[in-house]
Amino acid sequence: MAAMWMGNHATFDTYLENGDVAFSAGRLGIKRDGDDAALFVFSEHATYAGVFTTNVFKSACVTSAMDRLRAQKKIKAVLITSGNANAGTGPAGRADTERLAAGVAGHVGCAADEVVVLHTGVIGVPLRAERWLGGLEGLCQLAASTPEKLADAARAMMTTDTFPKVSARAFQVGDTSYTVWGVAKGAGMIHPKLATMLSVLVTDAPISQRTLQRVLSRVVGQTFNRISVDGDTSPNDSVLLFSTGGARMEAGTAAFCGAKGTGVSGTDDGEVDEPLFEDALRGVAQDLAHSIVRDGEGATKFLEIVVRGAQSEADAERIAETIATSPLVKTAFFGEDFNPGRIISAIGRAGVAVSFDRMRLTLGDQRVYDAGQFLVTAESDARRVMAMKEIPVVVELGASEVEIRYWTCDLTFDYVKINAEYTT
Amino acid sequence: MAAMWMGNHATFDTYLENGDVAFSAGRLGIKRDGDDAALFVFSEHATYAGVFTTNVFKSACVTSAMDRLRAQKKIKAVLITSGNANAGTGPAGRADTERLAAGVAGHVGCAADEVVVLHTGVIGVPLRAERWLGGLEGLCQLAASTPEKLADAARAMMTTDTFPKVSARAFQVGDTSYTVWGVAKGAGMIHPKLATMLSVLVTDAPISQRTLQRVLSRVVGQTFNRISVDGDTSPNDSVLLFSTGGARMEAGTAAFCGAKGTGVSGTDDGEVDEPLFEDALRGVAQDLAHSIVRDGEGATKFLEIVVRGAQSEADAERIAETIATSPLVKTAFFGEDFNPGRIISAIGRAGVAVSFDRMRLTLGDQRVYDAGQFLVTAESDARRVMAMKEIPVVVELGASEVEIRYWTCDLTFDYVKINAEYTT
Incomplete structure (x- = not known):
């Protein structure tokens, strides 16, 4: 017990x-x-x-x-x-x-x-x-x-x-x-x-x-x-x-x-x-x-998405949800493919006004995007972050003190398998 | 050429x-x-x-x-x-x-x-x-x-x-x-x-x-x-x-x-x-x-979603898009799993007012839902429809003459593979 x-x-x-x-x-x-x-x-x-x-x-x-x-x-x-x-x-x-x-x-x-x-x-x-x-x-x-x-x-x-x-x-x-x-x-x-x-x-x-x-x-x-x-x-x-x-x-x-x-x-x-x-x-x-x-179907990674400084809590939730439901983001984490471009791109299509010039993105302990530019991440650091079982994804927008957290898992072969197989 | x-x-x-x-x-x-x-x-x-x-x-x-x-x-x-x-x-x-x-x-x-x-x-x-x-x-x-x-x-x-x-x-x-x-x-x-x-x-x-x-x-x-x-x-x-x-x-x-x-x-x-x-x-x-x-990544099925009779074209598009982006619907088609409940459920969460009592859903040539009730589909018919490479999904809402078409593919092992693998 x-x-x-x-x-x-x-x-x-x-x-x-x-x-x-x-x-x-x-x-x-x-x-x-x-x-x-x-x-x-x-x-x-x-x-x-x-x-x-x-x-x-x-x-x-x-x-x-x-x-x-x-x-x-x-x-x-x-x-x-x-x-x-x-x-x-x-x-x-x-x-x-x-x-x-x-x-x-x-x-x-x-x-x-x-x-x-x-x-x-x-x-x-x-x-x-x-x-x-x-x-x-x-x-x-x-x-x-x-x-x-x-x-x-x-x-x-x-x-x-x-x-x-x-x-x-x-x-x-x-x-x-x-x-x-x-x-x-x-x-x-x-x-x-x-x-x-x-x-x-x-x-x-x-x-x-x-x-x-x-x-x-x-x-x-x-x-x-x-x-x-x-x-x-x-x-x-x-x-x-x-x-x-x-x-x-x-x-x-x-x-x-x-x-x-x-x-x-x-x-x-x-x-x-x-x-x-x-x-x-x-x-x-x-x-x-x-x-x-x-315990999500087929999950191998636990992602905590933190969105800080959005113009409202609703905006922050939309950004977090768009990241959390993006198949491209979720498959990249499954493949341990260090791919911040997919996250930035998900933020861009969230339907929320965002200033990319002020935005920061951090994966694990690596700042990967700052003030309109991607930063260079050493390959060994990228590999280390992606190998973690629990990965924090922190989006900082600088427009307020609002902070929300959102949790999701990766999209894996087993998810497709569990949901595609005829089980009767 | x-x-x-x-x-x-x-x-x-x-x-x-x-x-x-x-x-x-x-x-x-x-x-x-x-x-x-x-x-x-x-x-x-x-x-x-x-x-x-x-x-x-x-x-x-x-x-x-x-x-x-x-x-x-x-x-x-x-x-x-x-x-x-x-x-x-x-x-x-x-x-x-x-x-x-x-x-x-x-x-x-x-x-x-x-x-x-x-x-x-x-x-x-x-x-x-x-x-x-x-x-x-x-x-x-x-x-x-x-x-x-x-x-x-x-x-x-x-x-x-x-x-x-x-x-x-x-x-x-x-x-x-x-x-x-x-x-x-x-x-x-x-x-x-x-x-x-x-x-x-x-x-x-x-x-x-x-x-x-x-x-x-x-x-x-x-x-x-x-x-x-x-x-x-x-x-x-x-x-x-x-x-x-x-x-x-x-x-x-x-x-x-x-x-x-x-x-x-x-x-x-x-x-x-x-x-x-x-x-x-x-x-x-x-x-x-x-x-x-x-030619969608990993696709094995081509789905044409027809939404007819929604209250507006925007409503029809939201319904079609919700079906077309549902991982549960897309994996079911990949697995050739006859699963109309997943489609009805996607319609229900599209954020659009829908009268389920008037709704009809047809997969291939099989009417599967009518007026608030699922219909019984013979297993041989279900298998035949799901084996098709191109499957029409027709949603009839009965509230207007509006009709829109939307196209998508299934979600497969290969989609996850293509997008998870580190390619450099």
Whole structure:
């Protein structure tokens, strides 16, 4: 377990054993073999926030999860199934998602619209949920609050991911320690696949739904929305954030809500200090986002693109995204071909006003472009930088103090292989 | 020669021998070996129009060619060199381009700003033109108006292109037959390379500079701007259009200007009928654009994307471009993996309002999506469609009569190989 999770939480196993959340993994039968269902059950209902794919072609699970968010439902359980994306399946698809939610609700003791269901997998094939309801009872009964069960659940979410992704952070408010943790799956392949990203984030800190949603939107903008494997988005991408402490706070059960009454960093209504929580959440989301890129299909290099001094954050993001999605840039890194011209050229077509006369570009520790001119890099330095597994790409534009970071991987033979091969 | 050129011009060789343009190919020494210079010399000065890369990072040759266009110069010769893009080279780079122009001008007898020079090749390396001036005299002296010389020039423009690209069309105005022809180079690799596209188009039809520029901009929008190999643009992309008849018309030498005075399809000032010319030019430009895609790095499939019924032409272009640049769509075609979900998903993230309930998608002869639902395709039909070398992808949105076409190729192992390998 220690090897599986990232973050700075020394007592994460102890937190898990507190029983705030129980986990389960099992097989419903959707995939040809192996576990295809992960379940998260909160001991009490949790406050819920979510951010969903911007693709206008949305899976039935996304519209269902968005409806629960709009109705500000408190959530008792989350079911994630893999093998079928339930996208492009019309009204019958939506009914399938709700049938699974109702099945879980029956076993954990809540209303159907207090269960969020997410799917990942093949697009355009009827899910026919009635075939899979039989496995739900065992899945729900076996749920437990152990590190092993969490590991099983994180693994059951995987498709072509090569490792499960879990991260946790602790943060302190007065005398009370709170936890933020999360799981994610990245680019995974079921025939046919999309670069589907799903993440579930949980905190025990007392936070209202409003704050939860506001902080989640900001953090996703700086983490999950700043990674690219191939520039494609799926109909299923979803990031969900739950606060178990938030529901307790709203219900007035202050026992768990350490911040209340201490007067330290708490707000009047008992919420924890927002920046403290946001930092911890950003840390967890960044861990998970980075691990999705590191586990990107076929990836051999991890690139951190820093854009500094653009005229706005939106301009900086466009520049970073254009570099991160350029096939010419990504193949050059795969080939360890020292090729700053391709990066400068990507910046030039980003659709953003840039003064090349003031621009600087640095790859690793080598300044390669300065004030309208390419600089000469010794061949040994170029080779050394390109051989690094993690390569910083720093673009300095000199027009402001704005700085953003963006993460991507290289484009490799294996990416083409994974996505070109017929796998049925 | 017959095998080399496309188009409907039965007497193209005869046209060439008329001597309106002379061609030459030779070696200046910029590349390690082989011809690296192509020359086009007009018997009299030609009217000139041009469309250039939208990349804000522009080669010195592009700014030089744009200056001549702005000054409405009549052009005597075009020099294209390969091996060095002369981009990111500052003021010294611009001086290098002008030095080559002056060199050609001295040998063909015109002013330096009546010569257009284009470069393609490595970015960010000083060109140091003084080293290459020696080869210009022989290049200019050997120019001749033969099909063999045209073939040599088209070949000297190539980098990793696997075949030279020439197309010609004839069109009739009254009793007079006019010609439009052109050459192009596509995605070619010099270390390091960009998906550089250069094209020179020529007509003997009498057309004013204004009309020439207007028609060129429209035609490029429908041809060269509707192809994608990898979504990258270079600092050097240029399409130049010359009318030898236009300059004669303006000079009042009506001998060559058959349309004048016949009253058939000619305008008052002796220009040929614009739609007739535009059709012929579009045919030539489309031939060349298609051949660039067919010769795309590593390509094994040619995809024609038709988008019909979008709310506007701009919306249709965005949808087509999103499909054409999706790595998931392009690798699926390479793998002959029948995967309509990836195309629907690309449409969904194009950033355009689309009603999926009204949408239809057809691959080859198979309707695969209709009114919000994927249709079942027999496996034998799916295999047959994916085995085709040229696959039509038709998206019908039902919101208008607008229709656009867009061309692309698949993403293959060889694309990654060509662009990842260190070639020096």
